[in-house]
Amino acid sequence: MPTSCAAFDCTSAWKKDSNISFHRFPLQAERRKQWIQQVNRQNFTPSLHTFLCSKHFEASCFDRTGQTVRLRHDAVPTLFNFSAHLHPKISLPQKLDVTDVEPLPIADLSTNTLHKQSTCKDHNYCLPSPSAAKRRICELERKLEIAHKKIKIYRQRERRVNRRWTAMNDLVESLKNGNILLSTTSLETLDLENIIGKILS
Numbered sequence: 001m002p003t004s005c006a007a008f009d010c011t012s013a014w015k016k017d018s019n020i021s022f023h024r025f026p027l028q029a030e031r032r033k034q035w036i037q038q039v040n041r042q043n044f045t046p047s048l049h050t051f052l053c054s055k056h057f058e059a060s061c062f063d064r065t066g067q068t069v070r071l072r073h074d075a076v077p078t079l080f081n082f083s084a085h086l087h088p089k090i091s092l093p094q095k096l097d098v099t100d101v102e103p104l105p106i107a108d109l110s111t112n113t114l115h116k117q118s119t120c121k122d123h124n125y126c127l128p129s130p131s132a133a134k135r136r137i138c139e140l141e142r143k144l145e146i147a148h149k150k151i152k153i154y155r156q157r158e159r160r161v162n163r164r165w166t167a168m169n170d171l172v173e174s175l176k177n178g179n180i181l182l183s184t185t186s187l188e189t190l191d192l193e194n195i196i197g198k199i200l201s
Contacts, residue, residue: 005053008041009081012053022051023071031076038077052077 005012005022012020025046026032035052036044054062054071061075 004051005055006041006044006046006050007039007052007056007077007080010053010055012055021054021069021071023054023057024048025050025052031074034076038080040080040082056080 003014004010012022014020014022025035032046036046038056039052056077056079057071057075058078061072061077063070063072
């Protein structure tokens with residue numbers, strides 16, 4: 001007659017009116033080996049009087065078709081409450097001490113330095129200062145004024161030359177048409193080059 005369950009940390013004991021049933025380790029070698037592996041106890045060798053209670057078997061392991069509930073022939077215990085010392089210990093990494101971590105070097109850049117660099121990159125097309133820009137504008141205006149004066153002088157000279165050239169053409173036409181009667185001697189003594197020079201001057 002069974003007295004208690006051989007599973008680790010199981011307190012089930014046989015009682016007459018208890019709903020818990022007890023089952024002997026199978027004699028068949030393969031099934032017996034499976035049960036021993038599932039029990040997972042060191043140096044454990046069951047005897048003919050070693051039992052497991054029904055708490056360690058799933059409901060599908062029982063045959064309830066008849067009046068008596070029986071454990072199936074191929075049933076294997078799978079429900080166990082193993083303590084922590086039966087499971088492999090997992091070594092966790094030691095907590096890192098924050099004081100042991102050296103800070104990374106940070107470039108010493110002030111806000112003003114970054115602002116100046118950004119301004120230079122964004123406005124390379126500008127002049128260095130407003131005063132320099134003003135001087136540049138004044139210089140360009142002065143050169144433009146000088147150019148306008150030169151153009152005015154050139155245009156005045158052009159008009160004078162055109163008037164004198166027209167007068168000379170009229171004189172030549174008059175001479176050709178005989179409107180002005182001059183003798184050969186007069187024509188020879190006439191300083192045409194001087195007249196033309198005065199007209200063009």
